[in-house]
Amino acid sequence: MAKHTARLLLVDDDPGLLTLLGMRLTSEGFQVTTAASGPEALRQLDKEKVELVISDLRMDEMDGLTLFSEIQKRFPGLPVIILTAHGSIPEAVAATQSGIFSFLTKPVDRDALYKAIDQALAQSVPVSDDRWREAIVTRSPQMLRLLEQAQMVAQSDVSVLINGQSGTGKEILAQAIHAASPRAGNAFIAINCGALPEQLLESELFGHAKGAFTGAISAREGLFQAAEGGTLFLDEIGDMPQALQVKLLRVLQERKVRPLGSNRDLDINVRILSATHRDLPKAMEKKEFREDLYYRLNVVSLRLPALHERAEDIPLLANHLLRQSAERHKPFVRSFSTDAMKRLIGANWPGNVRQLVNVIEQCVALTSSPVISEALVEQALAGENSALPTFADARNQFELNYLRKLLQMTKGNVTNAARLAGRNRTEFYKLLARHALDAADFKE
Incomplete structure (x- = not known):
């Protein structure tokens, strides 16, 4: 989600740090809501929708890990970033394995924080009343x-x-x-x-x-x-x-x-x-x-577009499906490794979302670790990719790619594109309509 529309909830029992970080993020264009404790944060989440929670780890009334546990139960899919002045390797490992998106040590590096926020928003389930x-x-x-x-x-x-x-x-x-x-x-x-x-x-x-x-x-x-x-x-x-x-x-x-x-x-x-x-x-x-x-x-x-046409949805879908599969089979499974997610994003997906479901199910069935490895994803993809798309699907995909290439070459000029394709304008417009393509989208 773009920065100017993302709503964040900041949670810290230090009023000075809460105000300072809130001002910094607001100046970046984020919509910021604050809470001085874990219980107050949960009350805020009941009242308004947010896309990301950034919480301090050490708080008196309810610490950050307990807050995250409650958020998981009530608002599954809402990402949480934990900040702490008492960072340690065991805490970081425990936090990330429990499903927390990122664990950053205070004083927080500005670029590292913004990078973590962008990555969390890119993989979070959009909150919607729909x-x-x-x-x-x-x-x-x-x-x-x-x-x-x-x-x-x-x-x-x-x-x-x-x-x-x-x-x-x-x-x-x-x-x-x-x-x-x-x-x-x-x-x-x-x-x-x-x-x-x-x-x-x-x-x-x-x-x-x-x-x-x-x-x-x-x-x-x-x-x-x-x-x-x-x-x-x-x-x-x-x-x-x-x-x-x-x-x-x-x-x-x-x-x-x-x-x-x-x-x-x-x-x-x-x-x-x-x-x-x-x-x-x-x-x-x-x-x-x-x-x-x-x-x-x-x-x-x-x-409906093919999955490779909406590649930005692959991390979102993969994490959503992982949560569902883990709940049914292995609750300890929490996430994908960075390389595993890269492999999912780079796959062709001829079987679309149905194939992605099968791959995630296989990965969860075979893993003994909370984090899905690249090797498991590779193994699951190898089994799935043995199935070729149908002739009709392959032909439709060729047509779609061909038409897109023509429109890109001609910058959306239908007359020139139709001439290159050896079709009259009427036939060419029918082809565009069949594949839901609008020539105007390719004009400069």
């Missing part, structure tokens, strides 16, 4: 713009098509849109349209009457009915069989569903969100996906 998207951990400007759009479209009932590579978190974004919508109090139901054979998928979506097919010994409610008043998320919609595409289109047009084997239509009130990793315009060209259904589903299009 509970609707609490499962999405990010500080990427690209992701934050996407979330602004998602929150806007959540307020209406328009259909949303979420595009993105496998593992980018399309279902999590769909859940966030539901949580931000007026339908949040009702059901959110997800189904993978490519995971079931046609007849079973049809029965799952629309339900069936008793005796509709062999084995249908009783009537069964479909997911459209189960999601009444809420949201139905159709994942991998591009893999839906064509015969079912026709039936889905009818449901969306008439807002009615007819269970398999029934002669009666049922009214439905469901918001539709869908997602795909496929290039649906190309699927339409090949007659593999219905154009009329595409426009019904694609009233608003949101594109």
